[in-house]
Amino acid sequence: MFSTLLFSILLLAVGTAVGAGVFYFLYAKRSANVVTKDATILLERIEKVFKVVMAEGYFSEIYTFEDQKKVFYVLSDNKKALIIAKAKVLVGFDFAKVKLRMDDATKRMVIESFPAPEVLSIDTDYKFYDIEHGWLNRFNPQDYTNLLNDAKQQMNDKALQSDLPRIANNQIQFMVYQLAASMHWDVEMRLTEANQKELDRYTQYQELLAEPKPLLAGASAESLPKIGE
Numbered sequence: 001m002f003s004t005l006l007f008s009i010l011l012l013a014v015g016t017a018v019g020a021g022v023f024y025f026l027y028a029k030r031s032a033n034v035v036t037k038d039a040t041i042l043l044e045r046i047e048k049v050f051k052v053v054m055a056e057g058y059f060s061e062i063y064t065f066e067d068q069k070k071v072f073y074v075l076s077d078n079k080k081a082l083i084i085a086k087a088k089v090l091v092g093f094d095f096a097k098v099k100l101r102m103d104d105a106t107k108r109m110v111i112e113s114f115p116a117p118e119v120l121s122i123d124t125d126y127k128f129y130d131i132e133h134g135w136l137n138r139f140n141p142q143d144y145t146n147l148l149n150d151a152k153q154q155m156n157d158k159a160l161q162s163d164l165p166r167i168a169n170n171q172i173q174f175m176v177y178q179l180a181a182s183m184h185w186d187v188e189m190r191l192t193e194a195n196q197k198e199l200d201r202y203t204q205y206q207e208l209l210a211e212p213k214p215l216l217a218g219a220s221a222e223s224l225p226k227i228g229e
Contacts, residue, residue, distance in 0.1 A: 051093065053092040054091065054092045054117070055092070055165075056091070059085075059158060060087075061085045066079070066080035069136075079133050079139055080132050081139070085126050085151045086124070086125045087123060089122050089164065090122075091164040092118070093115055093168070098111070106186075108186050110188045110190055114195065116198050117164075124148075166203070169199065
């Protein structure tokens, strides 16, 4: 009887130890995956704006950065990074910069100043590749901030050099004249010479040259060249 009681006590102790070990393993594994996130959002200010988007474009960019630093004027300690950026750029006009007056007597909309198209917003997505640190020349948080700012500025410059401003300028003129025509009003542009020259930069379009191939008699739809061929 004593041996049976001792065996039961040993069995209970072993079971308790095994149960405690399993509980500790599961708890430790679960607690290792706990991620705590906290964010504080502050609304700084609200502004009333009248900005109209007239064109949007999608851009991709491969941005490379390399910083070479000499250690004791002999050893080269380099750091470099490769960034692939994608962005959606919205181009339009800020109507707060428009100066116009309405002549009710002659039903005429007189525009005295009109802004040039500008980038209203850039929605970007960045991915870092091939980040290499030097021994002493290493990346810090400010380096990453500067890299993203430089990449965004390049996106902004490329958008202004593309056809987006010209497309936006064409769209806004069509909208203004259509709006005036719907009210049976006329539009009169009284821009300064400098303002006119600034807008003239966005009216030059390159004509699209297309020479359609003649359709041969008896040709079927399957035999016609596909788009892009």
